[in-house]
Amino acid sequence: MNENQPNTRTPDAGRRSERSRRAIYDAALALVSELGYARTTIEGIAARAGVGKQTIYRWWPSKAAVLLDAFLDLGEQATETAPVIPDTGDLAADLKLVLRATVDELTNPAFEAPTRALTAEGVVDPALCALYVERLLNPSLQLYVDRLRSAEAAGELRPGIDHRVAVELFVGPLTHRWMLRTLPLTHEYADTLVDYALGGLSPRA
């Protein structure tokens, strides 16, 4: 909040302690898993990481920002995030494969807690949300867009479709069910979504 003139210190990333940064990430993720996001405190993260509170306040504006960076770091470590959607020539099959994987990830207890925390915070904090979307969501959605472009070239998609809207037709309902826990999130649901979205709800004349 306090962005006054001389007070705004720019903490020079060169002198930054890599050791502390990692320790903070580990502590943050561990505490969120153990206590949940609401009962995870910055003081708790600092204590667990063996770090001064100021070291956190110097580099991050909020608890949520710490968790976002920790989460991004976690994703980068797992280089197996081979971020590619298969292109077998069968669009429906490829989409089902990826959406099923997404279902598995969203229901994986290790990822679910921090993801929910970040998402909830983003719903209410536009600045954090922008970071979240830019660094996590959009890159992921772009993979779908690319696959749909390829599908259009192969004649598997109606020409003129807005690929971005089409992606949201798959991902939106999935996210909706996950966020609001309305009904179980299953592989079958993912498959049905693909079938309905590709085939349409209207009778095929």
Added chain:
Amino acid sequence: MNENQPNTRTPDAGRRSERSRRAIYDAALALVSELGYARTTIEGIAARAGVGKQTIYRWWPSKAAVLLDAFLDLGEQATETAPVIPDTGDLAADLKLVLRATVDELTNPAFEAPTRALTAEGVVDPALCALYVERLLNPSLQLYVDRLRSAEAAGELRPGIDHRVAVELFVGPLTHRWMLRTLPLTHEYADTLVDYALGGLSPRA
């Protein structure tokens, strides 16, 4: 049946002060609008409502629960919530009308702040989420289901479609864009969703 746990107090709704209840709703909604949800405190609500803190803690388990009830009460006052989806025989047109109205509501500043707060809290708090879904979301989605059933009878829908999934095909992407602020939420987007979902993304042979 000995349900007299000393710990479990059942605060007997008969003696409850209607006056205080309303004052708390008003104060809660006003403060959330003025300060945002995060900086709205239970102490602040109590002070603004001219009410003892205990009166809030006695009847609600959390700040979010207060806001949910306040929000529900607000909706019940506005009896003009004539909760019907038109049935003109043109499914696409009817859906576009309702989805456009939903877009307007989601972007209405008066409703947006408390709705975001409740949704965010629900993402992270399963108990609150269940209440939210049961009392706000599901009744609303049921209207769509009913309209789709009518459409199926009229031959406007492929037979055998799971109406609930179909509803989520419309509402999911809308909610996705609203929650995560990925792209602007417009009437055009609502229309496109209806066209894509009904017509399907695959080429119509």
Added chain:
DNA sequence: ATGGACCGAGACGTTTCGTCTCGATTCAGT
């Protein structure tokens, strides 16, 4: 070697939490 920036540690005043106590008031049952 020396100055500056970061570091861990923690003291500090503040805010809010959730519980508890206190009379006053209001309602139900004898």
Added chain:
DNA sequence: ACTGAATCGAGACGAAACGTCTCGGTCCAT
């Protein structure tokens, strides 16, 4: 009409976390 129990407004209370601020200590560039 009396009385007892429960809620009411008001606020005191200790605990917890906030975010800011010193402290020395350490590391690096000058």
